Amino acid sequence: MLTIKNLHANVEGKEILKGIDLEINTGEVHAIMGPNGSGKSTLANVLAGNGGYEVTAGEIRFEGKNLLELDPEDRAREGMFLAFQYPVEIPGVSNATFLKTAINEVRKYHGKPELTPKEFLDLMRDKSKILGMDENLISRSVNVGFSGGEKKRNEIFQLLMMNPKLALLDETDSGLDIDALKIVSNGVNIFKNKNNAVLVVTHYQRLLNYIVPDFVHVLYKGKIIKTGTKELALELEDKGYDWIKPDLIEAETA
Amino acid sequence: MNELEENTAQELSDDMKILDEHIDSEYKWGFVTDIESESAPKGLSEEIVRFISAKKHEPVWMTDWRLKAFRHWKKMEEPHWSNVHYPPIDYQDISYYSAPKSKPQLNSLDEVDPELLKTFEKLGIPLEEQKILSGVAVDAVFDSVSVATTFKETLKEKGIIFCSISEAIQEHPEIVKKYLGSVVPYTDNYYAALNSAVFSDGSFVFIPKGVRCPMELSTYFRINAQETGQFERTLIIAEESAYVSYLEGCTAPIRDNNQLHAAVVELVVLDDAEIKYSTVQNWYPGDKEGRGGIYNFVTKRGACRGKNSKISWTQVETGSAITWKYPSCILQGDNSIGEFYSVAVTNNYQQADTGTKMIHIGKNTRSTVISKGISAGNSNNSYRGLVRVGKNAIGARNFTQCDSMLMSDKCGANTFPYIEVENDSAKVEHEATTSKVGEDQIFYLNQRGISTEDAVNMIVNGFCKEVFNELPMEFAVEAQKLLAISLEGSVG
Ligand SMILES: Nc1ncnc2c1ncn2[C@@H]1O[C@H](COP(=O)(O)OP(=O)(O)O)[C@@H](O)[C@H]1O
Ligand SMILES: [Mg+2]
Numbered sequence: 001m002l003t004i005k006n007l008h009a010n011v012e013g014k015e016i017l018k019g020i021d022l023e024i025n026t027g028e029v030h031a032i033m034g035p036n037g038s039g040k041s042t043l044a045n046v047l048a049g050n051g052g053y054e055v056t057a058g059e060i061r062f063e064g065k066n067l068l069e070l071d072p073e074d075r076a077r078e079g080m081f082l083a084f085q086y087p088v089e090i091p092g093v094s095n096a097t098f099l100k101t102a103i104n105e106v107r108k109y110h111g112k113p114e115l116t117p118k119e120f121l122d123l124m125r126d127k128s129k130i131l132g133m134d135e136n137l138i139s140r141s142v143n144v145g146f147s148g149g150e151k152k153r154n155e156i157f158q159l160l161m162m163n164p165k166l167a168l169l170d171e172t173d174s175g176l177d178i179d180a181l182k183i184v185s186n187g188v189n190i191f192k193n194k195n196n197a198v199l200v201v202t203h204y205q206r207l208l209n210y211i212v213p214d215f216v217h218v219l220y221k222g223k224i225i226k227t228g229t230k231e232l233a234l235e236l237e238d239k240g241y242d243w244i245k246p247d248l249i250e251a252e253t254a
Numbered sequence: 255m256n257e258l259e260e261n262t263a264q265e266l267s268d269d270m271k272i273l274d275e276h277i278d279s280e281y282k283w284g285f286v287t288d289i290e291s292e293s294a295p296k297g298l299s300e301e302i303v304r305f306i307s308a309k310k311h312e313p314v315w316m317t318d319w320r321l322k323a324f325r326h327w328k329k330m331e332e333p334h335w336s337n338v339h340y341p342p343i344d345y346q347d348i349s350y351y352s353a354p355k356s357k358p359q360l361n362s363l364d365e366v367d368p369e370l371l372k373t374f375e376k377l378g379i380p381l382e383e384q385k386i387l388s389g390v391a392v393d394a395v396f397d398s399v400s401v402a403t404t405f406k407e408t409l410k411e412k413g414i415i416f417c418s419i420s421e422a423i424q425e426h427p428e429i430v431k432k433y434l435g436s437v438v439p440y441t442d443n444y445y446a447a448l449n450s451a452v453f454s455d456g457s458f459v460f461i462p463k464g465v466r467c468p469m470e471l472s473t474y475f476r477i478n479a480q481e482t483g484q485f486e487r488t489l490i491i492a493e494e495s496a497y498v499s500y501l502e503g504c505t506a507p508i509r510d511n512n513q514l515h516a517a518v519v520e521l522v523v524l525d526d527a528e529i530k531y532s533t534v535q536n537w538y539p540g541d542k543e544g545r546g547g548i549y550n551f552v553t554k555r556g557a558c559r560g561k562n563s564k565i566s567w568t569q570v571e572t573g574s575a576i577t578w579k580y581p582s583c584i585l586q587g588d589n590s591i592g593e594f595y596s597v598a599v600t601n602n603y604q605q606a607d608t609g610t611k612m613i614h615i616g617k618n619t620r621s622t623v624i625s626k627g628i629s630a631g632n633s634n635n636s637y638r639g640l641v642r643v644g645k646n647a648i649g650a651r652n653f654t655q656c657d658s659m660l661m662s663d664k665c666g667a668n669t670f671p672y673i674e675v676e677n678d679s680a681k682v683e684h685e686a687t688t689s690k691v692g693e694d695q696i697f698y699l700n701q702r703g704i705s706t707e708d709a710v711n712m713i714v715n716g717f718c719k720e721v722f723n724e725l726p727m728e729f730a731v732e733a734q735k736l737l738a739i740s741l742e743g744s745v746g
Contacts, residue, residue: 088697091717093719
């Protein structure tokens with residue numbers, strides 16, 4: 001589904017991603033872990049096509065297409081979804097209007113008719129139940145006055161509404177208490193099936209108890225320095241990151 | 255349906271309406287004035303004022319009033335305090351009375367400026383209307399007069415008078431005499447004096463005691479484009495417990511050979527009555543370099559004369575090269591309410607200096623001001639607002655909120671609040687914000703499959719929501735489309 005080869009990317013002239021290789025197939029759940037500032041959000045933003053990030057080398061193929069040639073909206077329409085680490089507020093635009101537009105844009109792109117208001121309402125009722133969303137959140141302006149937890153929940157609600165092929169979850173667990181974490185994880189697990197894929201970005205192992213990854217990658221200073229299975233996440237929880245940091249290992253052995 | 259579903263369903267049906275290309279509806283049907291006449295020579299003098307008055311077969315009192323206004327105007331100086339800049343206007347180089355059918359008659363739409371046609375298409379204006387708006391000869395199928403006549407019958411049964419001001423001067427001189435200039439005297443300001451001397455035509459509305467006007471009244475501007483006056487004069491009176499919602503607007507981009515426009519609107523509201531006045535203004539703003547646009551210097555003022563009376567101004571301003579406009583409320587009656595909801599959009603080289611004045615005179619008077627300024631390109635957008643609370647306005651309250659949104663690095667937004675409070679019991683609040691359309695907001699919407707252009711429209715419409723909510727539905731729909739067109743390709 002997604003193939004990343006030797007990806008290098010800059011933010012404001014500074015190289016943040018320094019050669020990423022990653023392959024994600026349908027039906028898989030991948031986790032990217034790593035300390036703060038290692039480039040996790042940068043990778044997610046580059047994949048989603050954020051204009052603030054400049055790709056300097058490498059290639060990305062998504063569903064057989066050259067992703068780097070697509071505008072962010074077309075990437076979304078192709079089925080790439082980013083649950084933001086910091087969801088953005090859009091005053092005066094209701095969640096309902098926003099989501100209806102979003103869903104219909106994607107449908108239009110695939111030559112499908114727009115949802116009728118009833119279909120949309122039914123879908124919304126269905127999915128908001130899964131997330132235990134307070135009903136009035138949906139008629140309120142996008143993320144305006146939402147608590148941190150509500151914003152994250154809203155991201156996963158949008159994920160379920162849009163039902164993309166690849167879900168990138170950037171620190172979706174941060175700011176959630178344990179109950180909310182369970183609800184959000186449950187939402188992701190309901191989304192997950194053998195025809196789509198999930199890439200979870202986190203620096204805590206906690207979330208991975210609920211969204212169980214097939215692969216865990218450790219990102220450090222812009223490179224994937226280790227790949228393993230879900231046990232690796234537990235090990236990291238236990239021992240921290242130092243034992244696998246190549247610069248520290250080098251320093252020790254020198 | 256529970257409340258959520260109702261809200262959502264409402265929201266959706268609102269959206270559907272926006273998508274709905276069908277713009278035609280009853281509110282646009284108003285009156286059509288028949289004037290057959292030639293133009294006056296350029297220049298302004300007592301003779302010209304007399305000529306205009308004679309052309310309109312006006313009674314002596316009207317001619318005298320115009321002449322007094324003219325003599326006063328001669329002694330006045332053009333104001334230069336606003337934050338707009340333009341080359342000096344030669345008032346002697348203007349023709350003050352032109353034949354209504356001043357637009358060239360074209361034979362088909364093929365002869366019309368393609369830019370104009372593109373805009374019509376985006377607005378979804380029907381072909382027949384496009385023809386009328388661009389001055390193409392039309393056949394009798396589109397005869398609006400008959401529709402207008404039925405409309406007037408309905409109003410007549412309720413005792414409502416809705417006609418042109420010229421007609422009112424002939425038919426209802428006692429009402430006109432009583433109220434004309436009572437809110438905006440000809441001594442008020444330079445443009446008001448000029449308007450009083452030479453006004454061409456405009457609307458007159460009288461809602462008698464206890465009557466709620468059953469439909470929204472409109473000038474029928476859109477269809478009637480070729481007759482839009484350079485110096486409009488509007489007078490609306492709501493007697494005790496009366497109510498009317500009045501729409502003034504031209505959503506199609508109106509081009510006009512007359513560069514200077516100076517309208518006067520007066521509203522009078524008696525005890526427990528209410529006037530809701532909505533405007534969508536889309537005069538030609540000039541080309542991308544700012545050439546040829548309309549100068550729009552307007553005096554709009556309403557007097558809440560009676561207790562518990564209310565005036566609500568809602569305006570969406572997207573047009574004109576220069577806008578100078580401060581719809582105001584004089585809150586005389588105890589417990590009277592003034593509201594001002596405004597969206598002003600400027601792009602390219604447009605300049606807008608607009609805002610309101612809330613004059614609190616009576617006890618427990620309240621006013622609300624919500625102003626949304628959007629600037630793009632090289633434009634300049636200023637809010638200028640005065641809140642004055644007099645000595646006797648015990649318990650007066652005002653809330654003002656001015657938000658500015660910048661779409662580029664080259665545009666400007668200013669807020670000039672003037673607050674004059676003469677008693678301690680008053681509560682006056684002012685809030686102001688300035689924001690740039692956020693890259694992060696656009697990206698967020700992009701990431702959900704929404705194009706940048708649609709994203710900007712969505713963000714801007716969200717920004718204006720509180721004002722659009724005040725507009726009648728069809729007007730809100732058109733206003734949103736207008737905004738989209740005015741700001742097309744302007745992010746950067
Ligand atoms: N918009 C930005 N402007 C400047 N620096 C940035 C920006 N985004 C990220 N960075 C820098 O890039 C590095 C990686 O950040 P990020 O991808 O957010 O890491 P993570 O998500 O792993 O915590 C950090 O050093 C951060 O300061
Ligand atoms: Mg991050």
